Amino acid sequence: DAKTTQPTSMDCAEGRAANLPCNHSTISGNEYVYWYRQIHSQGPQYIIHGLKNNETNEMASLIITEDRKSSTLILPHATLRDTAVYYCIVVQNEKLTFGTGTRLTIIP
Amino acid sequence: DAGVIQSPRHEVTEMGQEVTLRCKPISGHNSLFWYRQTMMRGLELLIYFNNNVPIDDSGMPEDRFSAKMPNASFSTLKIQPSEPRDSAVYFCASSLRDPRANTGELFFGEGSRLTVL
Numbered sequence: 001d002a003k004t005t006q007p008t009s010m011d012c013a014e015g016r017a018a019n020l021p022c023n024h025s026t027i028s029g030n031e032y033v034y035w036y037r038q039i040h041s042q043g044p045q046y047i048i049h050g051l052k053n054n055e056t057n058e059m060a061s062l063i064i065t066e067d068r069k070s071s072t073l074i075l076p077h078a079t080l081r082d083t084a085v086y087y088c089i090v091v092q093n094e095k096l097t098f099g100t101g102t103r104l105t106i107i108p
Numbered sequence: 109d110a111g112v113i114q115s116p117r118h119e120v121t122e123m124g125q126e127v128t129l130r131c132k133p134i135s136g137h138n139s140l141f142w143y144r145q146t147m148m149r150g151l152e153l154l155i156y157f158n159n160n161v162p163i164d165d166s167g168m169p170e171d172r173f174s175a176k177m178p179n180a181s182f183s184t185l186k187i188q189p190s191e192p193r194d195s196a197v198y199f200c201a202s203s204l205r206d207p208r209a210n211t212g213e214l215f216f217g218e219g220s221r222l223t224v225l
Contacts, residue, residue: 032211043112043199043216044151087151091211094139094203095164098151 004088009103018075020102022088025069031092033064035073037084044087044098047073078106110134112217114200120223126188129220132181133202139212142175142185143199145219151199157183158205190224197221 005023012018024033034049048055048062050071055062061074075082087101113132121127133140141156155165157177168175172191177183187194197219203212 034211036214038151041219043201043219044214045216046213049211049213094158094205094212095153095156096141096214097153098143100150 004090004099006086006088006099006102008100009105011105011107012075012078013107014080015077018078018082018104018106020073020075020086020088020104021070022072023070024088024090027068027090028092031090033062033068033071034089034091034096035060035062036087036089036096036098037082038087038101039081039084047086049091078104080106080108082106112200112202112215114198114217114220116220117218118221118223120225121190122225123191124189125224126186127190127194127222127224129185129198129200129222131183131185131200131217133183133200134215135181137202137204137215138180139203139205140177140183141201141203141214142183143201143216144196145199146196154185187222190222192224195222195224 032049032051035047036044038044048060050062064071083106085101085103087098115130139158142154145151154167155175160177175185199216199219201214201216203214205212
């Protein structure tokens with residue numbers, strides 16, 4: 001599976017949009033981009049995934065560049081409960097390999 | 109839906125003892141995963157099953173670790189003998205594999221925190 005690169009940490013003001021970037025320059029054509037998050041001491045939680053098109057659900061939006069080499073997870077109105085580690089994962093089969101992720105802290 | 113159920117939630121044991129962690133996946137899911145999380149190594153995939161068959165066990169640290177899935181509703185991860193370096197949070201996850209995409213959303217349990225003294 002392709003490797004991903006994410007910033008180690010980010011801060012975002014409560015109520016603002018949180019934009020989390022992810023680079024996956026070696027992604028191949030049939031690999032999906034998945035995002036999970038892990039709130040302290042809990043199991044990881046699925047957020048969203050995509051292949052080529054941008055995706056939106058009740059939790060977030062996923063913007064994938066046209067060349068698919070990078071993507072951005074957008075939390076439109078961040079709340080304190082969104083403080084977590086966010087993982088960007090490139091997946092071809094169902095085997096998910098988690099990296100170190102981005103620690104997002106929402107500031108009151 | 110009760111979600112993925114893991115037991116025990118916490119286990120404290122002494123070095124050399126056998127440890128058995130249990131997992132009940134979400135009903136109807138056909139894939140099951142065991143992960144281990146430590147501060148030093150993050151989340152590591154140990155093994156995963158599809159339709160009760162082990163597909164990839166390359167993440168299992170050594171022969172002291174074994175995992176079984178005797179039926180679609182139950183899996184165990186056993187450590188025998190346990191060592192202090194096995195101390196970690198062990199997560200079980202299940203998914204319904206989408207054959208079109210060859211992927212599936214993973215649902216994680218709350219984890220079993222193991223401490224080996």
